[in-house]
Amino acid sequence: MKFNTKLIHAGFDTDPSTGAVTVPIYQVSTYKQEAVGKHKGYEYSRTGNPTRAALEALIAELEGGVRGLGFASGLAALSTILMLFDAGNHIVIGDDVYGGTFRLQDKVFRRFGLEAAYVDTSVASNVMEAIRPNTKALLVETPTNPLLKVTDLAAMGQIAQDKGLLFVVDNTFMTPYWQRPLEHGADIVWHSATKYLGGHSDVVGGLAVVKDAALGERLAFLQNAAGGVPGPQDCFLLIRGIKTLAVRMKEHEANAGQLARWLGQHPRVAHVFYPGLPDHPGHSVHKRQAGGFGGMISFDVGSGERADQMLRRVKLFTLAESLGAVESLIEIPSRMTHGSIPEERRNQLGITDGLVRISVGIEDVDDLIADLDQAMRD
Numbered sequence: 513m514k515f516n517t518k519l520i521h522a523g524f525d526t527d528p529s530t531g532a533v534t535v536p537i538y539q540v541s542t543y544k545q546e547a548v549g550k551h552k553g554y555e556y557s558r559t560g561n562p563t564r565a566a567l568e569a570l571i572a573e574l575e576g577g578v579r580g581l582g583f584a585s586g587l588a589a590l591s592t593i594l595m596l597f598d599a600g601n602h603i604v605i606g607d608d609v610y611g612g613t614f615r616l617q618d619k620v621f622r623r624f625g626l627e628a629a630y631v632d633t634s635v636a637s638n639v640m641e642a643i644r645p646n647t648k649a650l651l652v653e654t655p656t657n658p659l660l661k662v663t664d665l666a667a668m669g670q671i672a673q674d675k676g677l678l679f680v681v682d683n684t685f686m687t688p689y690w691q692r693p694l695e696h697g698a699d700i701v702w703h704s705a706t707k708y709l710g711g712h713s714d715v716v717g718g719l720a721v722v723k724d725a726a727l728g729e730r731l732a733f734l735q736n737a738a739g740g741v742p743g744p745q746d747c748f749l750l751i752r753g754i755k756t757l758a759v760r761m762k763e764h765e766a767n768a769g770q771l772a773r774w775l776g777q778h779p780r781v782a783h784v785f786y787p788g789l790p791d792h793p794g795h796s797v798h799k800r801q802a803g804g805f806g807g808m809i810s811f812d813v814g815s816g817e818r819a820d821q822m823l824r825r826v827k828l829f830t831l832a833e834s835l836g837a838v839e840s841l842i843e844i845p846s847r848m849t850h851g852s853i854p855e856e857r858r859n860q861l862g863i864t865d866g867l868v869r870i871s872v873g874i875e876d877v878d879d880l881i882a883d884l885d886q887a888m889r890d
């Protein structure tokens with residue numbers, strides 16, 4: 513099956529008892545057992561639920577893995593992944609990963625003895641230098657958030673293989689429509705399904721897919737043990753969102769490409785961060801490992817005051833956190849999504865007060881350009 517066909521048909525093949533064409537919302541917590549331990553594959557919905565099972569099978573096929581796992585949010589997925597490690601283990605993490613990823617390790621898992629080094633993974637030698645005898649995993653995101661830095665997945669996969677590390681990739685920005693990290697050596701790929709996979713700003717969810725069945729068993733054990741699972745209604749919404757992933761991702765990207773080029777010419781814009789621009793430092797690596805450039809753009813308008821003015825004036829772009837939905841959103845990372853990163857680190861990373869991030873929706877691009885244009889005028 514080709515990818516676009518999988519989006520519609522993978523994971524579920526008509527309901528056997530009714531012929532329903534889409535997966536029903538199995539709003540149920542427990543299941544009748546014929547005798548103790550004799551059942552139809554479901555005992556209790558934390559452990560397994562048919563609506564969730566359809567979603568898990570779907571994402572596993574899309575990412576090209578052997579097992580998918582559903583979670584209540586992206587960070588519930590990451591929490592469960594981090595529970596694979598023991599106190600005294602060390603992990604290497606990209607230095608401009610999602611703010612909540614940094615916070616989860618630095619403020620929570622560190623208390624349990626999980627150590628971490630944060631490095632710019634777009635330079636492979638940084639990763640090599642950060643590896644210690646107790647390093648167990650390498651966690652990357654590409655392109656990153658909000659600076660759209662690109663990491664070479666195959667190079668990281670090779671390092672992970674040579675050093676015996678678990679290679680974990682946050683694929684939220686690209687989705688399997690554009691990029692499938694398991695094909696480049698990743699062991700686990702995870703998502704905030706809240707973003708492009710859901711796609712409509714109406715559900716919070718997380719997904720993970722593994723390359724290997726034994727690892728899938730370990731993660732499924734933790735999923736059930738920790739219990740950060742999604743409800744059936746949310747799973748249904750995610751399946752429904754994923755059906756239109758191909759048509760949405762193409763539109764996001766077409767709009768983002770036009771907007772990035774327009775912003776690049778704008779006198780008020782000091783710098784545009786978009787991997788689709790030929791002068792982006794990660795352009796060629798990204799092109800090699802992904803089929804498209806996505807819908808996220810960051811740009812620097814020079815100062816916090818100018819960024820504030822823009823946010824006050826935009827009419828079509830909605831001031832909000834999150835990304836990846838059909839409507840265009842705008843935000844200031846230093847004060848919103850990345851506010852949990854200490855100021856000193858933000859400045860080191862280049863997340864300046866004038867940095868504006870947009871999630872380009874699928875509205876008519878002329879309206880989007882007109883809105884940003886009026887918002888940036890003197």
Ligand SMILES: *Cc1c(COP(=O)(O)O)cnc(C)c1O
Binds near residue numbers: 705707
């Ligand atoms: C939003 C986001 C997350 C966190 O996911 P939630 O669903 O909000 O828990 C993780 N990584 C990236 C890249 C994100 O954008």
